[in-house]
Amino acid sequence: xxxxxxxxxxxxxxxxxxxxxxxxxxxxxxxxxxxxxxxxxxxxxxxxxxxxxxxxxxxxxxxxxxxxxxxxxxxxxxxxxxxxxxxxxxxxxxxxxxxxxxxxxxxxxxxxxxxxxxxxxxxxxxxxxxxxxxxxxxxxxxxxxxxxxxxxxxxxxxxxxxxxxxxxxxxxxxxxxxxxxxxxxxxxxxxxxxxxxxxxxxxxxxxxxxxxxxxxxxxxxxxxxxxxxxxxxxxxxxxxxxxxxxxxxxxxxxxxxxxxxxxxxxxxx
Amino acid sequence: xxxxxxxxxxxxxxxxxxxxxxxxxxxxxxxxxxxxxxxxxxxxxxxxxxxxxxxxxxxxxxxxxxxxxxxxxxxxxxxxxxxxxxxxxxxxxxxxxxxxxxxxxxxxxxxxxxxxxxxxxxxxxxxxxxxxxxxxxxxxxxxxxxxxxxxxxxxxxxxxxxxxxxxxxxx
Numbered sequence: 001x002x003x004x005x006x007x008x009x010x011x012x013x014x015x016x017x018x019x020x021x022x023x024x025x026x027x028x029x030x031x032x033x034x035x036x037x038x039x040x041x042x043x044x045x046x047x048x049x050x051x052x053x054x055x056x057x058x059x060x061x062x063x064x065x066x067x068x069x070x071x072x073x074x075x076x077x078x079x080x081x082x083x084x085x086x087x088x089x090x091x092x093x094x095x096x097x098x099x100x101x102x103x104x105x106x107x108x109x110x111x112x113x114x115x116x117x118x119x120x121x122x123x124x125x126x127x128x129x130x131x132x133x134x135x136x137x138x139x140x141x142x143x144x145x146x147x148x149x150x151x152x153x154x155x156x157x158x159x160x161x162x163x164x165x166x167x168x169x170x171x172x173x174x175x176x177x178x179x180x181x182x183x184x185x186x187x188x189x190x191x192x193x194x195x196x197x198x199x200x201x202x203x204x205x206x207x208x209x210x211x212x213x214x215x216x217x218x219x220x221x222x223x224x225x226x227x228x229x230x231x232x233x234x235x236x237x238x239x240x241x242x243x244x245x246x247x248x249x250x251x252x253x254x255x256x257x258x259x260x261x262x263x264x265x266x267x268x269x
Numbered sequence: 270x271x272x273x274x275x276x277x278x279x280x281x282x283x284x285x286x287x288x289x290x291x292x293x294x295x296x297x298x299x300x301x302x303x304x305x306x307x308x309x310x311x312x313x314x315x316x317x318x319x320x321x322x323x324x325x326x327x328x329x330x331x332x333x334x335x336x337x338x339x340x341x342x343x344x345x346x347x348x349x350x351x352x353x354x355x356x357x358x359x360x361x362x363x364x365x366x367x368x369x370x371x372x373x374x375x376x377x378x379x380x381x382x383x384x385x386x387x388x389x390x391x392x393x394x395x396x397x398x399x400x401x402x403x404x405x406x407x408x409x410x411x412x413x414x415x416x417x418x419x420x421x422x423x424x425x426x427x428x429x430x431x432x433x434x435x436x437x438x439x440x
Contacts, residue, residue: 013319013352020327020348027334027341028401047335054290110337112296114403117338153338160404181403182411184299 043148048119052107059248066248069137076138099214100254102126104134107151111184111244116156118142120250123150128252133212136250139242140164140219143212144252152252158184158244166219167207172196174207177219177238184244186223189236196234198225204238211261213253277313284309285329289336292426301418306333307394308427310350311387312374315367319355326351339402346397350390361386375431387427392420 008015059066108119122128124147134141134154142162146153155162157179164177166189176190189204202222208215218241226235255261288306295303310326330344337343358373361382375383395416403412 013323016320016323017348017352020323021345023327024330024341024345024348028345031340044335050286050290051336058294108336110293112299112302113339114408119338181408 043119043123043146043151043153045148045150048107048121048148048151051119052121055105055107062246062248065246069246070249073138098255098257100256102128102252102254104152104250104252106136106248106250109156109244109247111156111158114181115160116158116184116244117145118154118156118247118250120152120154120252121150122252123148123152125149127254128152129254131212132255133253134250135213135217135253137242137244137247138218139240140206140213140217141242141244141247141250154250156244157187157240164213164219165207165209166204167215168192168196168198168222169203169205171198171202174209177204186237186239187220189222189238190233192234192236194227194232194234198222198234198236200225211255211258281309281325281329285332288333293337297418297422300415301422302395302415303426304391304395304398304419304423305426305430307347307350307391307423308430310347311354311390311427312372312431314370314372315358316369319352322354323348323351342398342401345401346394349397350394353393354390357386357390374435375428376435380428383428383431384424388420388424391424391427392416395419395423 102122104120104122106118107121110116110118118134118141120134128144128147130144130147132144134143140157142154142156142159144152145155157164157177160179160181162177162179166175166177167173168175168189172192175192177187178190179187192198200222204219204221206213206215206217206219220238220240222236223239224237228235284306288304292303292305306329309329310322313322313325326347327344330347331341333339333343334341358367363378363382371377373383373386378386399412399416399419400406406412
């Protein structure tokens with residue numbers, strides 16, 4: 001017994017090291033495997049309000065750029081409206097309202113890590129739920145992951161686990177957008193079979209299959225196409241339409257039919 | 270000594286907030302990250318025992334993780350950093366041993382000594398942070414480039430901070 005205690009005392013530093021590392025390992029694994037919202041993240045109220053103050057200060061210096069992007073968005077919307085007035089038949093619309101948009105402000109953002117997360121200033125009090133789509137800056141941003149009462153953490157499209165069903169406008173309906181973890185301006189387009197004829201500059205949009213994003217939201221344009229002799233699929237790089245360095249206001253998309261869709265899909269499974 | 274502890278606990282929070290609110294946003298070419306909070310851990314007193322220093326590393330790392338949404342990665346690296354620190358310090362013991370109550374700063378021991386003390390520790394710390402963050406060795410060379418660039422950049426910033434804010438030697 002005495003020698004055991006002596007042994008423990010002799011290696012006390014090493015034992016402490018192992019214990020503390022175990023705690024860290026549990027924290028890391030819990031986050032990546034079980035997607036569980038823990039106390040230690042930026043949806044925590046205290047941490048989020050400190051980040052919000054800091055963003056308020058830095059946004060003040062970027063007002064020019066924020067105004068510019070809002071003006072661009074306004075012009076785009078007015079153009080669509082004009083087309084609609086001149087030629088109502090050109091715009092397809094459903095009589096049933098499927099999606100509701102909730103405005104949000106980005107209070108924390110990262111693009112340089114391998115798994116990037118974005119914190120926004122709306123939460124369950126504003127009706128945010130898990131796995132809602134987020135768009136902004138003329139492109140897609142990601143989907144909601146951890147929700148607290150007034151803040152939400154969004155899995156950025158620049159996250160190794162992000163996958164978005166995508167379509168090449170007028171050509172391919174089934175493909176997937178995924179980030180390879182290096183350049184924050186480019187993503188990969190996967191699973192496009194080799195028999196399609198593609199061109200650089202083709203528009204990539206959301207396909208609407210997941211129910212998270214409405215269809216026909218612009219993701220980006222094809223920047224490079226590569227096809228090796230024995231591969232069944234193309235290697236395609238897509239340049240994102242929005243610059244994730246610069247996003248400051250985003251919209252969260254609520255699918256008003258998600259309950260119906262979920263219950264139907266669970267019946268099949 | 271009590272005043273020293275007060276001063277150290279204030280600087281704990283200054284380093285934490287400086288890191289998460291300012292230095293995390295300064296990333297050069299999307300590759301070189303500025304991780305300066307390590308300077309707080311490196312400049313703890315030499316005779317501080319290993320277990321309290323590991324606990325301090327754990328606390329500071331967890332604080333950084335909470336703001337960065339990295340869930341324990343910085344904490345894990347900081348604990349290993351604090352575990353290795355006494356070993357490196359004992360290798361670098363000057364003739365006649367360390368004076369009591371001394372703090373390992375470049376303006377006390379000289380820049381050459383500080384480089385051989387801090388540079389390996391910063392490198393090991395960032396090696397752990399970036400490879401755990403990447404979740405393995407899929408992008409081995411890209412991650413290694415990030416580690417090397419960040420080590421050089423962070424180390425330079427740490428030295429500049431030491432010379433700017435600590436001109437007098439504090440005891």
